[in-house]
Amino acid sequence: MVAATDTATAFVEFDRVQKSYDGETLVVKDLNLSMPKGEFLTMLGPSGSGKTTCLMMLAGFETATHGEIRLDGKEINNIPPHKRGIGMVFQNYALFPHMSVAENLAFPLEVRKIGKSDREAKIKRALDMVQMGDFAGRRPAQLSGGQQQRIALARALVFEPELVLMDEPLGALDKQLRETLQFEITKLAHDLGITVVYVTHDQTEALTMSDRVAVFDDGRIQQLAKPDTLYEAPENSFVAQFIGENNTLEGTVQNIQGDRCEVRLDDGEVIDAKPVNVSSVGERTKVSIRPERVETNRDRLQEGAHTLKAEVLEFIYMGDIFRTRLRVAGKDDFIVKTRNAPDQARLQPGQQVEIGWLPEDCRALDA
Amino acid sequence: MTDATTGPDHVTGPTPDNAMRDADRAQAQASGPVLAADGKPLKRSLNRALRAQKLRALALIAPLLIFILVTFIAPIADMLFRSVENEIVAETLPRTVIALEDYTGGVPDEPVYEALGKDLTIAAELKEHTRLGSRLNYETTGISSLFRRTGRDVDDLGETYTDQFEDLNEAWEEPSTFVALFADPTWIEEQQEWAAQAEADRDFNEPEPRFYLADGVEEVFPETAPMYERFAQVIQTEDEDSPTEEEPWNIVYLTLYQDLMANPDIADAYDGEVATLLSNAADAVQGFETMNVKEFFLESDEDWADPEVWGTIKAFSPEYTSGYFLASADLQLTPNGIERQDEDQRIYGLLFQRTLFMSMVIMFSCILLGYPIAYLLSNLPLRTSNILLILVLLPFWTSLLVRTSSWKVLLQQQGVINDILVWIGLVSDGNRLVMINNQFGTIVAMTHILLPFMILPLYSVMKTIPPSYVRAAKSLGASNWTAFWRVYFPQSVPGIGAGCILVFILAIGYYITPELVGGTTGTFISNRIAYHISTSLNWGLAAALGSILLAVVLVLYWLYDKIVGIDNVSLG
Numbered sequence: 059m060v061a062a063t064d065t066a067t068a069f070v071e072f073d074r075v076q077k078s079y080d081g082e083t084l085v086v087k088d089l090n091l092s093m094p095k096g097e098f099l100t101m102l103g104p105s106g107s108g109k110t111t112c113l114m115m116l117a118g119f120e121t122a123t124h125g126e127i128r129l130d131g132k133e134i135n136n137i138p139p140h141k142r143g144i145g146m147v148f149q150n151y152a153l154f155p156h157m158s159v160a161e162n163l164a165f166p167l168e169v170r171k172i173g174k175s176d177r178e179a180k181i182k183r184a185l186d187m188v189q190m191g192d193f194a195g196r197r198p199a200q201l202s203g204g205q206q207q208r209i210a211l212a213r214a215l216v217f218e219p220e221l222v223l224m225d226e227p228l229g230a231l232d233k234q235l236r237e238t239l240q241f242e243i244t245k246l247a248h249d250l251g252i253t254v255v256y257v258t259h260d261q262t263e264a265l266t267m268s269d270r271v272a273v274f275d276d277g278r279i280q281q282l283a284k285p286d287t288l289y290e291a292p293e294n295s296f297v298a299q300f301i302g303e304n305n306t307l308e309g310t311v312q313n314i315q316g317d318r319c320e321v322r323l324d325d326g327e328v329i330d331a332k333p334v335n336v337s338s339v340g341e342r343t344k345v346s347i348r349p350e351r352v353e354t355n356r357d358r359l360q361e362g363a364h365t366l367k368a369e370v371l372e373f374i375y376m377g378d379i380f381r382t383r384l385r386v387a388g389k390d391d392f393i394v395k396t397r398n399a400p401d402q403a404r405l406q407p408g409q410q411v412e413i414g415w416l417p418e419d420c421r422a423l424d425a
Numbered sequence: 426m427t428d429a430t431t432g433p434d435h436v437t438g439p440t441p442d443n444a445m446r447d448a449d450r451a452q453a454q455a456s457g458p459v460l461a462a463d464g465k466p467l468k469r470s471l472n473r474a475l476r477a478q479k480l481r482a483l484a485l486i487a488p489l490l491i492f493i494l495v496t497f498i499a500p501i502a503d504m505l506f507r508s509v510e511n512e513i514v515a516e517t518l519p520r521t522v523i524a525l526e527d528y529t530g531g532v533p534d535e536p537v538y539e540a541l542g543k544d545l546t547i548a549a550e551l552k553e554h555t556r557l558g559s560r561l562n563y564e565t566t567g568i569s570s571l572f573r574r575t576g577r578d579v580d581d582l583g584e585t586y587t588d589q590f591e592d593l594n595e596a597w598e599e600p601s602t603f604v605a606l607f608a609d610p611t612w613i614e615e616q617q618e619w620a621a622q623a624e625a626d627r628d629f630n631e632p633e634p635r636f637y638l639a640d641g642v643e644e645v646f647p648e649t650a651p652m653y654e655r656f657a658q659v660i661q662t663e664d665e666d667s668p669t670e671e672e673p674w675n676i677v678y679l680t681l682y683q684d685l686m687a688n689p690d691i692a693d694a695y696d697g698e699v700a701t702l703l704s705n706a707a708d709a710v711q712g713f714e715t716m717n718v719k720e721f722f723l724e725s726d727e728d729w730a731d732p733e734v735w736g737t738i739k740a741f742s743p744e745y746t747s748g749y750f751l752a753s754a755d756l757q758l759t760p761n762g763i764e765r766q767d768e769d770q771r772i773y774g775l776l777f778q779r780t781l782f783m784s785m786v787i788m789f790s791c792i793l794l795g796y797p798i799a800y801l802l803s804n805l806p807l808r809t810s811n812i813l814l815i816l817v818l819l820p821f822w823t824s825l826l827v828r829t830s831s832w833k834v835l836l837q838q839q840g841v842i843n844d845i846l847v848w849i850g851l852v853s854d855g856n857r858l859v860m861i862n863n864q865f866g867t868i869v870a871m872t873h874i875l876l877p878f879m880i881l882p883l884y885s886v887m888k889t890i891p892p893s894y895v896r897a898a899k900s901l902g903a904s905n906w907t908a909f910w911r912v913y914f915p916q917s918v919p920g921i922g923a924g925c926i927l928v929f930i931l932a933i934g935y936y937i938t939p940e941l942v943g944g945t946t947g948t949f950i951s952n953r954i955a956y957h958i959s960t961s962l963n964w965g966l967a968a969a970l971g972s973i974l975l976a977v978v979l980v981l982y983w984l985y986d987k988i989v990g991i992d993n994v995s996l997g
Contacts, residue, residue, distance in 0.1 A: 152897035166901035
């Protein structure tokens with residue numbers, strides 16, 4: 059686990075938090091997390107991994123069974139949601155249907171007893187911020203999904219919270235709109251300097267938007283890192299599998315020397331790899347190689363690359379890239395992605411080729 | 426950038442859809458209306474295609490539609506009509522109604538009594554006078570017996586003239602004289618044929634041909650001819666007898682006397698035997714002893730000199746009357762216009778007020794009791810809420826009568842609740858609470874009975890309110906109460922609306938429960954309507970009360986639509 063932030067400067071902090079609904083199983087197991095002010099952190103994970111529960115505990119709608127949650131240094135476990143001052147955006151927008159857009163935005167200001175003129179200025183600013191200035195008089199039902207989500211965002215920001223939680227806010231939108239809004243949300247968050255905890259199960263969303271991503275599985279954070287680290291240096295095979303496309307070869311560690319190890323694959327082949335979380339000889343391991351790090355052209359292989367024989371099973375033309383499925387070391391789901399370049403060969407199914415990669419790109423992870 | 430510019434509907438570039446639309450538009454512009462493949466206008470083809478669907482839909486609802494029309498709409502329309510219908514007076518007393526046209530009060534003159542005498546004779550022969558008597562008795566008590574008594578006497582009216590005519594010539598005793606005077610010659614022939622056939626064949630049982638007057642006889646005998654015609658009809662239809670065998674009523678002699686007095690040359694219209702008879706009679710009537718019809722009536726019953734009786738007849742002589750509605754509003758129609766009912770008879774205003782007030786109280790009790798339950802139900806896990814929902818519905822499966830009676834057991838002075846209160850010591854044995862046969866009992870029992878009608882719509886509306894709204898409100902800084910009051914409650918209003926309409930409308934027309942547990946202070950207007958339908962048989966008044974009730978409900982419904990909006994009513 060990466061201890062990215064010092065506890066002293068932490069703005070949001072989970073300290074050994076556990077959560078159980080039924081008293082028999084833990085949904086969240088020993089969660090430790092601290093984030094500095096202004097960070098955009100995404101909780102990413104499959105459904106049931108505990109990410110939404112964490113968010114709800116932070117918002118105050120669920121109570122932690124054990125452990126402490128701190129906001130700006132203060133324990134907030136026993137503070138009711140409406141006193142936490144945390145903005146929240148919901149997946150179904152949760153705009154109040156009986157109020158106009160302006161009334162929705164006025165709501166958090168009214169309950170804070172902010173004066174009328176002040177209120178109007180803030181509403182206008184918030185609406186302009188999400189480019190919805192002309193829609194103040196509309197009812198939520200008269201808006202499209204994307205527009206509703208902008209309003210929900212504006213409503214969560216209008217009372218200027220320092221922390222905003224977003225629970226899969228773009229889940230119900232189509233792809234194009236989602237990408238536009240991803241960009242806008244990130245920009246807004248950085249411009250306003252607010253701290254954001256964002257929950258999603260869409261890894262692309264997580265990688266493109268966040269400063270850091272916490273990958274959740276089985277009630278634990280599997281890895282908490284910057285997006286590039288997460289992609290390029292997954293710390294365990296779950297993260298390697300969950301983030302991006304990944305080729306896995308299974309084998310046994312034969313020899314470890316510093317940042318090199320030899321792995322005997324199940325078909326007898328021996329390859330070099332970088333040991334990540336294997337420590338002893340004889341341990342089972344899953345070797346992870348990203349498809350775009352594999353070279354099919356002998357001439358382009360860099361020095362020190364490891365080569366392996368392979369048989370082409372399928373060639374898919376995808377425009378900007380070629381996607382080739384190969385049989386490697388007895389496994390027939392080995393994927394190679396190559397850039398569509400003039401000198402790039404288009405492999406034919408049935409063809410015997412030699413593929414290769416650098417040992418640094420080949421990570422030996424837990425089995 | 427907003428969605429409006431990126432939405433699929435706003436793509437202005439060349440998409441397949443847009444191309445099709447453009448092509449359609451171009452075609453439409455080029456050749457006028459769009460044509461179907463067979464060359465007929467597309468609109469007509471579409472209408473024909475849809476007509477079959479509409480007909481099928483109509484056929485599917487037809488049985489229900491007919492059922493409702495026959496068993497529901499038609500009776501209601503009939504009842505509404507009854508609340509203003511008043512043909513009985515003009516139908517039974519046509520001459521009197523005309524004679525009373527200029528009546529302004531006091532005791533009327535002889536012509537009015539003469540007209541009444543003729544009308545009443547016919548009515549009494551038809552036995553319709555009692556019906557009219559009870560109708561007018563709703564308005565002024567005593568008229569019923571007045572009509573009944575005089576109805577018995579009235580067949581003697583005109584006897585003075587009968588005797589004098591018969592003394593003059595025995596021919597006036599003969600039915601045949603009158604037949605010869607008034608009947609159409611063709612009818613006489615028909616009648617004789619019929620009589621001959623009836624004589625010959627014992628199994629012959631066709632009725633006698635209908636009597637009809639000779640042409641022009643009405644001008645000769647303006648009074649007697651219609652009266653004799655009526656006599657002949659009554660004899661034929663009511664008594665199944667023949668005018669050729671029955672001596673006319675005394676009143677016919679009276680009219681004969683009047684006609685002869687008015688026109689001494691009456692015999693000129695006839696020749697032969699009858700002409701002689703008539704001219705003799707015409708000469709003799711000048712010396713006849715006369716009688717006074719008014720005195721005859723006063724002798725029969727001195728109430729005939731009561732202006733109130735005549736005022737009532739006059740006030741209710743039109744074919745349509747506002748009398749029932751006025752009575753429903755504690756007013757009455759008098760010859761001097763609309764007046765308030767006597768103090769001790771003003772009950773309907775009070776009853777309407779009480780019905781509305783108690784229905785409101787019941788409705789609000791249902792909201793108060795039902796809202797928390799519905800809230801709980803909609804927020805519990807489905808399994809638990811289903812069990813609780815069954816408990817809510819349980820009363821529906823129990824007979825209404827049983828539920829109401831059980832409240833009697835609970836609430837009466839020797840009942841369970843009083844026993845417990847006495848046992849605890851809250852109430853002394855001598856001062857047991859009166860909780861039944863009054864308003865309190867009715868409200869308690871009806872709230873209990875109508876509660877499910879409030880809970881169910883509330884529950885189904887609350888079920889559709891996602892919990893994220895309240896969460897959102899709280900995350901925005903609203904306290905529990907504010908989140909409930911400003912976010913949850915407004916969204917549950919449609920359920921309250923639906924529940925209120927259901928409960929209120931059911932309550933306002935409720936009958937059994939107030940009847941059983943209402944005593945005298947807890948009865949509703951519906952109990953009074955039932956009384957008029959089944960006991961006093963004053964259907965007109967019952968219909969008027971029902972119509973007012975219906976109007977009140979409609980007005981409230983309209984008000985509700987104005988204030989809350991009927992679109993806001995939801996059953997889920």
